[in-house]
Amino acid sequence: MNLLTFTIDQEAAPLRIDRYLAEQCPEFSRSYLQKLLKEQKVTADDKPVKANYKIQPGVQIQVEVPDMEVPDILPENIPLDILYEDDYLLVVNKPKGMVVHPAAGHTEGTLVNAVMAHCGDNLSGINGVLRPGIVHRIDKDTTGALVICKEDSVHRDLAEQLKEHSIKRRYRAVVQGNLKEDEGTIEGPIGRHPTDRKKMAINHKNGKPAVTHYKVLERFGQYTYIECRLETGRTHQIRVHMTSIGHPLLGDTVYGSSKNPFHLQGQTLHAMILGFLHPVTGEYMEFEAPLPDYFLKLLEKLRK
Template sequence: MINAVIDIVVESQDSGIRIDKYIAENQEELTRSYIQKLIQDGMVLVNDKAVKANYKVAPEDSILINLPPPVDLQINPEDIPLDIIYEDKDIIVVNKEKGVVVHPAAGHYSGTLVNGLLYHCKDELSGINGVFRPGIVHRIDMNTTGVLVVCKNDKAHQSIAEQLKVHSITRKYNALVYGAFKAEQGTVDAPIGRHPIDRKKMAINQKGKRAVTNYMVLENLSNKYAHIECSLQTGRTHQIRVHMASIGHPLLGDDIYGPSKDSFHLEGQALHARVLGFIHPTTKEYVEFEAPLPDYFKLLLEKLRK
């Protein structure tokens, strides 16, 4: 039984890339390990023939990805309060709290946003992203707060995923960073990939994927800090955190890319996903949602002003 089908035609500039890597780069909602399993199970066809994971794609190759239906969930629904901004039959938009993990993973099999969504939505969540990430089409870090869209069906999932792929979604973040700015706005255009030594970290890496962050200074604070708005043209892992640290303005509370000592004793980076806008999967109209600054952020902002 097939749950969904994804059809891709390879363009000339992508010739010679391993097929598992190529699919991972073009279908960001699918993990590379999941893609490799699909290939191994014969669920990925190139020109109607099964291939191995090391197959190198060629121009005009027709790639058909057959996604099996999700197996019975082993993740338990939990009655966790959700801050719901908007909900309809296709999507649910939530304001994620600080410290909440988006989906189950090693060390976090309960208390995640997905656990709460399973309780609230019952079986109305897309299955494209597998057992542990039903409905999840994009993520924000555990200690990042703010707006997140979750898909209730595969049609909505594929629509939002395609918009993420072509970078047409509006994403604006508020951040508190070290150091005052001289210019009122700027752009960081630097590729991001895995850190060459610490594989748990991301870094500016010329072999990584292109990443572009536009920033605007909302307020310089005491000549030591700044409140900024970051708009994402791309969406790479830890993008804002890596980019701002790379130009000498790491986020307050960032225990990975910031100073080792945090005099403010924060629980993770001061980063809030404030605005999310996209074309609705069914109405085809542009919709935009906003999550107000969380209390900890507003209190810290007032403290820095003084």
């Protein structure tokens, strides 16, 4: 067991404990912190608190982090498209249709299964047994560059870079319709959809701030090829933001039209460029994941 201790500053605002811990412990997912709160592993002056407890100046917060469980997720010899690897991390080009990490009832064929086979025991354990090595993720049908951590200290550093929005992320997408402007910025807090819990939406009441910059690369009349630059990394951010301005991603039957004229497998979205400061060497590194074949073939069709 690992015991984390924080003393609330005298000038601190009365923030909810779950939000405070999310800021103090970026290496843990919010769902994991909620789990610790439910299991009464978070105390304020030695008294267990719930997620809605508001921090008070001078109070000592303690978080009891259980020892890592032995994962029941098995390594699988699934080929990886590795863009870069050293003793501390690796950058992979995730294919379409692959889930990043296991979830309830889905523990096989994921990127985690593949990297467990590739790295053995050399994966960070910060995000628990379901997400060893995983700092950030992309959707099942989104392709492209993703960084995997082999050590906890590397994981913490990259999580902090994500929190500070200093990691460079450039995506390529094809959207429906002809964008009026050559470039623009979409701002809108993203949270759970008020009625459909499987979807995200612009949610001014319960959403988290989100900013997406886009630039037109090529126009095809009914469709537009764009680059998106993320300032924040909310779930389904590009998909939700582009839909909010009337230009859902081509193939995205969740946020766009149920019609799929090009018979695509999910949204046309690719995480093309990933850049960050190496947590150990301090060197800036940038990686480019080439566009997948389906994306190149689609562009060829649209150009004709």
